[in-house]
Amino acid sequence: MNAAASATQGAGTGAVIEAHRLQRIYQIPQGLLRPPARLHAVSDVSFSIQPGKTLAVVGESGCGKSTLARMVTLIEPPTSGTLALGGMDAVHAGPEERRKLRQMVQLVFQNPYGSLNPRKRIGQILEALLQINTRLGAAERRDAARAMLARVGLRPEHYERYPHMFSGGQRQRIAIARALMLQPRLVVADEPVSALDVSIQAQVLNLLADLQRELGLAYLFISHDLGVVRHIADEVLVMYLGHTVEHGSKEAIFERPRHPYTQALLAATPGLAGGGRRRIVLKGELPSPLNPPAGCVFSTRCAWATDRCRAERPPQQTFDGRQVACFEAQNIAAATGDEP
C-alpha cells in the first residue's frame, strides 16, 4: 500500500486516528569529524483509536512515548510511516489541511502550569483560541469559555482569575478545558495526572472519563503508571526502546501479559502482579537508543532470551488475542503453565 492510500484508511474504519509503522529518528551531532549518529526514538509503531476509546501507551522513561505524542499532535513529522486523523493524511497535508488537523487533535501535558500564561486570566486563555481559530464574536466566545469552565468542574468566578491562583488539580482542569475549546476528536494526554496527589488523580481521571462519554473523544493516554492505565484504558500498547513489544486489550495485557517486558512492568507495580503468575524482575539498565541491541531490543534484560533473540528482531505476531513481538511467547506460556 502506498503512503497516501495507507494514510486515508482511517476514513473507512471510522477510526479517529490511524498510525501505521511510525518511525522517528533523530540525528545526533558527533563533532566535526564524524557523521551524526542516528537515534531511533520510535521504530515501527502502529495503532488506531475509535471514537470514545482510549489507547494507553506505557513504558519506561526514554522508550519514546513523548516522541510518539509529538508526532501524533503534528508538532514533529515522522521520519517514515503514515498517520491519518479523521481519515485525512496528516503527513502530506498542505497548510489549510494542517490547520484543520491541528484542531482535531489537542495535547494535555503533565505540567499545565508551564503552558498557562501567568499574566493572562483564565477566561482570556480560553477565549484566545476561539479568537484565532473561529469567527465567533466576543459575547459568544465569552459564553463558550464560561460553559467550558462549568463542564470541567470549575466555577464562573474562576474566569477572572490567574493561573497561580489555582491548585494543581484545578490547573489540570483548565488545561483540559483549553484542549477542548476547539472541539477536538482526539486528546493526547502525556502523563496528565503524574504530578497530582493520588486523591486528585482520581478526580481528574473521572473528569476525563465523563468528558469522553459525553463528547465521544478518543484518547491517546501516555503514562508510566500502570495503576492509572488500568482505570482509563481500553487498549494498551507497551513500548520498549522505541518498539512496540505488546499491544492488546486492557484485559489481555493486565490479566495475561505475554511479553516478558510487560510481565516485568506489571510485577513491578504493587497490586498488579497477578495471582500465581511468576514474577519476572527486570535486570540491568535500559540500553542506549544510540546503540540498541541487535536482535530483540529487550534481549539484554530478558531471562528467556536465546541466541536467536540476540541475533534476530522478532516480528509482531498474533498470540492469545493480542500482538506480541517475542519469539519465546509460546514457550514462556507453556513453561509457566499459563497457556491460552
Ligand SMILES: Nc1ncnc2c1ncn2[C@@H]1O[C@H](COP(=O)(O)OP(=O)(O)OP(=O)(O)O)[C@@H](O)[C@H]1O
Ligand atoms: N529532540 C530530540 N533530539 C534528540 N533525541 C531526542 C529528542 N527527543 C527525544 N530524544 C531521545 O529519544 C528517546 C525517546 O525519548 P522520549 O522523550 O520520547 O521518551 P519518553 O518515553 O517520553 O521518556 P520520558 O517519560 O522521560 O519523557 C530518548 O532516548 C531521548 O533522549
